[in-house]
Amino acid sequence: MILSKTDPSYEFLPREGNIKTENEFLTLSFGSLSLLWLLLSGLFLLVESIKLHAPEVFNQLSWLSYGKIHHAAQLSFLGALTQGLLWMGFSFIASAGQLLKRSNSLFFISLSLLNISFIVGIIELLSGNRGHGTLIFPPYSLILFSLGFFFLVPLLWNTLFKIQKLSPSLMFVALSFWTAPFSLATIISLSCGGYLQGAYGAWALAWFSHHFISLFLLPLGIATVLNLAQKYSPKLNQNEASLRFAFWIYTISNLMSSRDLIGTPLPFIPAWLRSIETVGSLFLSFSVLIILHTLFLQLKPLLSDLKKEISFPFFVFATTSLALLGVLKSLLAFQEVNQWVQFSTMTNALQTLLYFGFLMMIFFAWIYHQLPYLLERVWASSSLIQTHFWLSALSTGITILALFVASGLQTYRNATSEIPFLSTVIVIRPLLWIQSLSRVFQFSGALMISFLFLLLLLNWKPNPKNSLFYNPR
Amino acid sequence: MKNNSIPSFVTIIFFFLLGWLLLIWTPYLQFGSQKLHEDQESGDLVPRPLSGLAIRGSKIYEENGCATCHTQQARNSNEDKVQGYSKRASVARDFFYQPATFAGMNRFGPDLTNVGSRKKSAEWHHQHLFAPQTLSPGSIMPSYQFLYEKRKIVGQHSGEALKLPSSVLIEEGYEVIPSEQAKALVAYLLSLDQSYSLPESPLIEE
Numbered sequence: 001m002i003l004s005k006t007d008p009s010y011e012f013l014p015r016e017g018n019i020k021t022e023n024e025f026l027t028l029s030f031g032s033l034s035l036l037w038l039l040l041s042g043l044f045l046l047v048e049s050i051k052l053h054a055p056e057v058f059n060q061l062s063w064l065s066y067g068k069i070h071h072a073a074q075l076s077f078l079g080a081l082t083q084g085l086l087w088m089g090f091s092f093i094a095s096a097g098q099l100l101k102r103s104n105s106l107f108f109i110s111l112s113l114l115n116i117s118f119i120v121g122i123i124e125l126l127s128g129n130r131g132h133g134t135l136i137f138p139p140y141s142l143i144l145f146s147l148g149f150f151f152l153v154p155l156l157w158n159t160l161f162k163i164q165k166l167s168p169s170l171m172f173v174a175l176s177f178w179t180a181p182f183s184l185a186t187i188i189s190l191s192c193g194g195y196l197q198g199a200y201g202a203w204a205l206a207w208f209s210h211h212f213i214s215l216f217l218l219p220l221g222i223a224t225v226l227n228l229a230q231k232y233s234p235k236l237n238q239n240e241a242s243l244r245f246a247f248w249i250y251t252i253s254n255l256m257s258s259r260d261l262i263g264t265p266l267p268f269i270p271a272w273l274r275s276i277e278t279v280g281s282l283f284l285s286f287s288v289l290i291i292l293h294t295l296f297l298q299l300k301p302l303l304s305d306l307k308k309e310i311s312f313p314f315f316v317f318a319t320t321s322l323a324l325l326g327v328l329k330s331l332l333a334f335q336e337v338n339q340w341v342q343f344s345t346m347t348n349a350l351q352t353l354l355y356f357g358f359l360m361m362i363f364f365a366w367i368y369h370q371l372p373y374l375l376e377r378v379w380a381s382s383s384l385i386q387t388h389f390w391l392s393a394l395s396t397g398i399t400i401l402a403l404f405v406a407s408g409l410q411t412y413r414n415a416t417s418e419i420p421f422l423s424t425v426i427v428i429r430p431l432l433w434i435q436s437l438s439r440v441f442q443f444s445g446a447l448m449i450s451f452l453f454l455l456l457l458l459n460w461k462p463n464p465k466n467s468l469f470y471n472p473r
Numbered sequence: 474m475k476n477n478s479i480p481s482f483v484t485i486i487f488f489f490l491l492g493w494l495l496l497i498w499t500p501y502l503q504f505g506s507q508k509l510h511e512d513q514e515s516g517d518l519v520p521r522p523l524s525g526l527a528i529r530g531s532k533i534y535e536e537n538g539c540a541t542c543h544t545q546q547a548r549n550s551n552e553d554k555v556q557g558y559s560k561r562a563s564v565a566r567d568f569f570y571q572p573a574t575f576a577g578m579n580r581f582g583p584d585l586t587n588v589g590s591r592k593k594s595a596e597w598h599h600q601h602l603f604a605p606q607t608l609s610p611g612s613i614m615p616s617y618q619f620l621y622e623k624r625k626i627v628g629q630h631s632g633e634a635l636k637l638p639s640s641v642l643i644e645e646g647y648e649v650i651p652s653e654q655a656k657a658l659v660a661y662l663l664s665l666d667q668s669y670s671l672p673e674s675p676l677i678e679e
Contacts, residue, residue: 179485410580
């Protein structure tokens with residue numbers, strides 16, 4: 001199985017120079033903006049925590065109410081995440097030797113629209129133009145975001161069609177870029193047509209949020225995992241057959257179901273649809289586990305070398321989170337289990353696992369591993385990177401643990417008739433404190449990576465002794 | 474070498490369409506064909522339509538993200554029975570008149586599907602929104618003082634003024650009056666009532 005060269009069909013590098021300028025362009029635009037949004041969302045999350053622990057603070061200011069700040073934090077976090085993940089997706093396409101940059105102006109328009117959409121969205125949220133009940137994007141923001149994305153569609157599709165053979169990693173990127181325009185178009189037309197009302201509104205929004213997370217964000221994250229694994233072991237070929245198999249299971253089960261619907265208490269939905277959801281969810285988790293198992297086998301012989309790689313701990317944390325997510329989600333695919341923990345802080349725990357445990361961590365791993373190669377510069381300090389890892393890992397781990405415990409307490413106590421609801425609220429407060437403390441750590445971590453990124457862009461030359469990085473190539 | 478991108482694209486779009494028909498189109502037809510139900514006892518059509526004020530109130534509910542901490546979907550679960558959220562599970566038809574459905578994902582606070590039949594006093598809601606901790610000590614529910622106006626008392630007390638306990642410090646000679654927004658929000662909360670029976674989800678009597 002061990003071949004001396006990577007498959008030339010998708011790793012061919014026709015014009016090194018172009019790839020470099022493209023990646024510089026992408027780093028400067030999508031990269032820096034995603035980190036800026038990360039910092040902003042960190043600030044919002046801190047304010048949200050203050051509001052939770054001291055409900056009286058700022059209670060005269062309508063735009064600072066808890067619900068508004070909470071959504072503003074989520075939207076700005078999405079600003080970081082979408083741009084970060086798009087950055088990675090574009091970079092994979094660029095490195096496959098396809099020229100994205102031919103259409104500089106398209107990228108520029110798209111980038112501007114995406115960022116305007118997040119700014120407008122935050123203004124809308126804080127000023128009360130919430131719209132659509134529970135959708136994360138307020139109305140105008142959704143339209144601007146979609147426009148920003150649509151501008152890139154011809155270019156992205158065209159580029160993907162030109163690639164002779166899509167690697168498993170590029171398949172996941174393609175899945176994102178091919179389906180997102182359709183789900184965005186669906187939700188915009190439902191919203192503009194006034195269909196998002198009553199129970200159907202809740203139903204359609206759950207479908208959209210499933211598409212946004214499991215068919216747009218998550219595939220880009222998985223693509224990054226595959227890509228990084230290949231970068232860590234360039235001399236080994238990936239077990240493509242099993243990865244492609246997993247890809248198709250993932251894709252079909254996701255497209256045919258919407259696991260957010262499993263818990264909906266609307267018996268109006270025919271029972272057979274419910275069963276499809278459960279089966280779909282099981283398949284989905286199964287495919288994630290196949291992917292991780294394949295990669296584990298691939299990287300196993302290199303583990304001792306990889307210990308020297310600065311980004312590897314991030315990679316391990318991210319993939320472990322993904323595996324855990326897969327296992328938990330497959331448990332929750334059963335209606336009975338789902339109903340048990342449905343509205344508890346388990347929801348928040350799973351969200352933290354997905355956003356901070358997996359997507360953000362794999363994003364960091366990619367930045368730390370890949371930027372030095374792409375830009376031919378070195379990180380200023382490896383100890384700062386290690387500190388960043390421990391801050392993120394500990395804060396994420398502790399938050400998830402605290403939320404699990406809180407969920408258990410809520411589930412047990414709220415189903416026991418002698419225990420009043422309010423006393424449970426009071427009991428879990430300290431656990432929410434832990435979450436808030438973690439946000440301080442997360443924010444410091446975000447400051448660190450932004451600082452390192454800035455130094456890298458400014459081309460600050462470090463002491464060469466400091467930059468001992470494992471270099472597989 | 475075989476190009477695999479176009480066949481992949483076609484396959485993905487095929488399954489997207491299939492899923493779309495199954496999960497967006499079919500439910501649209503199903504939900505769209507719902508009708509009101511005639512209540513056996515009162516002869517009323519249920520669910521009952523919301524008043525204009527309550528519809529405006531639902532906007533305030535939406536804006537302030539109350540759905541972050543409150544769900545509006547009762548289930549046939551042990552928890553829902555113990556907490557007395559509802560005598561039956563919510564079904565799609567219950568949301569017939571709701572301009573948006575705040576199903577929610579989190580119960581930091583109690584489920585509000587039926588709060589209108591549980592807490593019937595507007596006064597209670599106003600005091601709770603203004604200063605939740607006076608009614609529920611230790612609550613993490615934020616106070617929504619910006620929905621209220623502090624006004625100098627001229628002549629007699631206004632009939633609308635909140636009767637607050639002395640633990641809430643209000644300057645001497647001032648009173649707290651609910652704004653239009655607060656009144657609309659409370660009208661909305663009072664309208665949340667699923668204590669009628671539906672054939673697909675009859676009331677469970679103890």
